[in-house]
Amino acid sequence: MKRIYMDYSATTPVKQEVLDAMMPYFTENFGNASSIHGFGQEAKRALESARATIAATMGTTPETLYFTAGGSESDNWALKGVMRANKAKGNHLITTTIEHHGILHTCNALEKEGFEVTYLEVDDKGLISLEALEAAITEKTVMISIMFINNEIGTMQDVKSIGEIARKHKVIFHTDAVQAYGNVKIDVDTFNIDLMSVSSHKIYGPKGVGALYIRKGIKIQNIIEGGAQERNRRAGTENVVGIVGFAKAAELAEAQLDEHIKRLSGLRDRLAKGIIENIDYSRYNGHPTQRHPGNVSVCFEFIEGEGLLLMLNAKGIAGSSGSACTSGSLDPSHVLLAIGLPHEIAHGSLRLSMGDFTTEEDVDYAIESLKEVVHKLRMMSPLYDRVAGGK
Amino acid sequence: MKRIYMDYSATTPVKQEVLDAMMPYFTENFGNASSIHGFGQEAKRALESARATIAATMGTTPETLYFTAGGSESDNWALKGVMRANKAKGNHLITTTIEHHGILHTCNALEKEGFEVTYLEVDDKGLISLEALEAAITEKTVMISIMFINNEIGTMQDVKSIGEIARKHKVIFHTDAVQAYGNVKIDVDTFNIDLMSVSSHKIYGPKGVGALYIRKGIKIQNIIEGGAQERNRRAGTENVVGIVGFAKAAELAEAQLDEHIKRLSGLRDRLAKGIIENIDYSRYNGHPTQRHPGNVSVCFEFIEGEGLLLMLNAKGIAGSSGSACTSGSLDPSHVLLAIGLPHEIAHGSLRLSMGDFTTEEDVDYAIESLKEVVHKLRMMSPLYDRVAGGK
Amino acid sequence: MYTEKVMDHFMNPRNVGEIENADGVGEVGNVKCGDIMRIYIKVNGDVIEDVKFKTFGCGSAIAASSVATELIMGKTIEEALALTNKQVVDELGGLPPVKIHCSVLAEQALKAAIYDYATKNDLHFEALKDFDPNEEHDHHDVVNIEF
Amino acid sequence: MYTEKVMDHFMNPRNVGEIENADGVGEVGNVKCGDIMRIYIKVNGDVIEDVKFKTFGCGSAIAASSVATELIMGKTIEEALALTNKQVVDELGGLPPVKIHCSVLAEQALKAAIYDYATKNDLHFEALKDFDPNEEHDHHDVVNIEF
Numbered sequence A, B: 001m002k003r004i005y006m007d008y009s010a011t012t013p014v015k016q017e018v019l020d021a022m023m024p025y026f027t028e029n030f031g032n033a034s035s036i037h038g039f040g041q042e043a044k045r046a047l048e049s050a051r052a053t054i055a056a057t058m059g060t061t062p063e064t065l066y067f068t069a070g071g072s073e074s075d076n077w078a079l080k081g082v083m084r085a086n087k088a089k090g091n092h093l094i095t096t097t098i099e100h101h102g103i104l105h106t107c108n109a110l111e112k113e114g115f116e117v118t119y120l121e122v123d124d125k126g127l128i129s130l131e132a133l134e135a136a137i138t139e140k141t142v143m144i145s146i147m148f149i150n151n152e153i154g155t156m157q158d159v160k161s162i163g164e165i166a167r168k169h170k171v172i173f174h175t176d177a178v179q180a181y182g183n184v185k186i187d188v189d190t191f192n193i194d195l196m197s198v199s200s201h202k203i204y205g206p207k208g209v210g211a212l213y214i215r216k217g218i219k220i221q222n223i224i225e226g227g228a229q230e231r232n233r234r235a236g237t238e239n240v241v242g243i244v245g246f247a248k249a250a251e252l253a254e255a256q257l258d259e260h261i262k263r264l265s266g267l268r269d270r271l272a273k274g275i276i277e278n279i280d281y282s283r284y285n286g287h288p289t290q291r292h293p294g295n296v297s298v299c300f301e302f303i304e305g306e307g308l309l310l311m312l313n314a315k316g317i318a319g320s321s322g323s324a325c326t327s328g329s330l331d332p333s334h335v336l337l338a339i340g341l342p343h344e345i346a347h348g349s350l351r352l353s354m355g356d357f358t359t360e361e362d363v364d365y366a367i368e369s370l371k372e373v374v375h376k377l378r379m380m381s382p383l384y385d386r387v388a389g390g391k
Numbered sequence C, D: 001m002y003t004e005k006v007m008d009h010f011m012n013p014r015n016v017g018e019i020e021n022a023d024g025v026g027e028v029g030n031v032k033c034g035d036i037m038r039i040y041i042k043v044n045g046d047v048i049e050d051v052k053f054k055t056f057g058c059g060s061a062i063a064a065s066s067v068a069t070e071l072i073m074g075k076t077i078e079e080a081l082a083l084t085n086k087q088v089v090d091e092l093g094g095l096p097p098v099k100i101h102c103s104v105l106a107e108q109a110l111k112a113a114i115y116d117y118a119t120k121n122d123l124h125f126e127a128l129k130d131f132d133p134n135e136e137h138d139h140h141d142v143v144n145i146e147f
């Protein structure tokens, strides 16, 4: 059977070049990067060269880049680390209602510790209001954390303006760039970003590796204490293999960025158009243009997302959904509700996210399959006959 | 040149069988284990089967095992998570002076949060006193954290008795078993262990993966919040490749444990004897028998450890040292000082740790090399001529 | 995630559709929670001669509806009222814990259809004594993973 | 970690040993911190005719001693006193930041030897005006990694 992967925003396959780069570090150059013998020094060199490679793709220098176990750890570290270290300055954090749970649940934990959090709302396209952001800043505001690109609806914020506002008010600016990094050009200085979370497995690198960019001078506490790795800021034997893979993936992403964006946007627009034009009672979520190049988020009325995913899967298509049923929760995705969709529509959501191995044929096959599957589910739906009973 | 790796306690090479087991999960079965499509479900099956495999090697069930990014994260989680979640019970933690920094620095952080920590001293062989432990327990004691095997001097505590004392006083017992797991038979029930930290890269698995065993019913807070992975307790896309590798390594370790211990202890005793008998003013650190099967920790008077390592490295031998100079710190290893060694002797320490690829020839070569190298360094030492000036 | 049996009933659901002039129709669940089941029955004497369903919901909701209709087709009303959600689960070869509520919903939808039939025909069934077709029966566990 | 030059001086140190009946001997550092350097000089007129060292310490301490002795061999006392730790570092092609103190120690050990010579011979050197052979010159950064 055909197998078409359209869930690149969930995770990506490791590219062959990336795996090739990693191979020597499993069995041969396997040393502990903190050891002073040859095995260790080889590992150290690989580690520091990886750090330099990744730092360069963000327009920064190696000593501002700290490796972690992934996007979630980076998010936790950025928020807990900065808020706890800057109590003298204040106790207020500003974020949005559409952040990843790595941010939102960390905010909840911080609220329990006594910090205050403002959650900015977004409009129907998923954009925050810059005026509302500026108005939310108080004397006690330590930090703003706003995601670069939303993982579900693909909307990209005006990060540059957010950075300017943060800088103007001398507030620290963190961005969760897990979905953005590798899919859009990022320069931490241009955007006035003070901390930035990224994750390897979203850009064709291995899982279990990420990084946190920390601008020089930012006060931050550790969340994982122990050995002096990562310049005393993040303990644990360095995952050299993973970091080397991450760096190779970052290097490829950087080198192919323009082409990657161009190709993917073409596929994205073709898929979105094909769906909206061919399937009635469907809607395209997120911003029409200011969005992730590979993200198509749609809602189909009268049907539920999990069934849709399963039927697509039976046709060999792998997608994801903000449906409540995929998560076992009562409510559909907080992001879809935040952009103002009613529950019943949010339940019928589908995210197809494309990547470097997606082809036009895949897109066309997905459109055809969707037509069939949506129709089949609607024919079973007690909601559809109410509107389309006569058809 | 010959290259002899004798730093298995720092990290191990990934075994070929382990790498083979990992390979399909990079480029083929690369799905996100939380996705409901086929790619995700394959990953999920691999993840859960890995969990079951590892749990079985500890005599426990899969739902008590949580994957982390390594030993340090597990240590941080165990201590911060349990102490913060059990404030209603008390604020006192008991540990030892010879723990890994993953524990000690976490304890320092907890002290800053207002918790109280008792650091038990050890005797000249590195053993704590069970009486002192019991005497240290107060009504406010929430937790005891005592390492199973010390990473530097190899001493193994009487974990069973510690577990009994903890149980008797209804205190939670955590053990950092990073050096023990895979090198000694561990059954969490037999030892009354409530939480246990382990790390993959110490047992021929990949770096960047570890686990925390948490007995059912133990109250613990998260340190990494976000998605509902690991049954809501540790967020972040699961590192399936790494976890599969960890499980394969654990399975091999379990299957070969008796043979592993027998072979290594033989090499260990041969090396220790060879050193002590051939090099004067040398001493064997740690417990003579109750110790890691592959650990030889020695001190050579009148010389400094870093130089020793570098000269050994020039002869192709990779070892490690608790010397201050290897760490850039003023003081030599806290463990060597804790067993009562004066600074000048602790500076001259060497740890050679052996593993499954170490041979008898390696051991004999190491002894010969050490004789030469120690002699050479002593001939340069202004301390040696004072005692041996006349020789 | 799902057993083969669940997938079979989901991909090839039995008895999907409507019955025109049904003797009883029951609908449970609500759109907010993402599950609605509607069951139609045709009764002949005390035998359920035909049954059909329409479901808005996840894979297991559809499979549970399908299995429930299959289990009661041709049965007497009394027999149908004896159907439990456990039987539905067993027949499906099991459901994930967070999906058990789908089987409850199927049991409830069927009861609601018979309740409707009973009300229209002024019949009384012991098994429906405490049944309230408008009660909420949802009890999901909250676990969220996004990526 | 170390440059080739450091490794060369560490593996093949120049001027190791003692000078019997040396004209000056200086020892700095202490055993607690893990670094002791002892330098012997033989002076002829105002020229350092011979110099030898013994060092207890890490690789860079040994290399720094070796390079320092090489740099002053055959120089006048005044020239030797002009030696700075920076010259030692440069000659070694650089040292890691946490090891810079080793070059300071080498400079101090040499000064201590000349100080000893000066004291014995009742000579006064402007460059030794503020020199105290017993002062501590250690300034390691604390970074610990264990495994």
Ligand SMILES: Cc1ncc(COP(=O)(O)O)c(C=O)c1O
Binding pocket: A009, A069, A070, A071, A072, A073, A075, A100, A102, A147, A149, A150, A151, A176, A178, A179, A199, A200, A201, A210, B235, B236, B237, B238, C146, C147
């Ligand atoms: C926006 C965003 N932030 C954070 C994360 C978490 O990253 P990781 O899974 O590497 O922990 C993800 C992906 O899961 C994401 O999409």
Ligand SMILES: Cc1ncc(COP(=O)(O)O)c(C=O)c1O
Binding pocket: A235, A236, A237, A238, B009, B069, B070, B071, B072, B073, B075, B100, B102, B147, B149, B150, B151, B176, B177, B178, B179, B199, B200, B201, B210, D146, D147
């Ligand atoms: C006893 C002990 N605990 C904890 C650790 C930390 O483990 P990891 O490097 O996997 O974080 C180590 C090894 O470095 C160790 O030897």
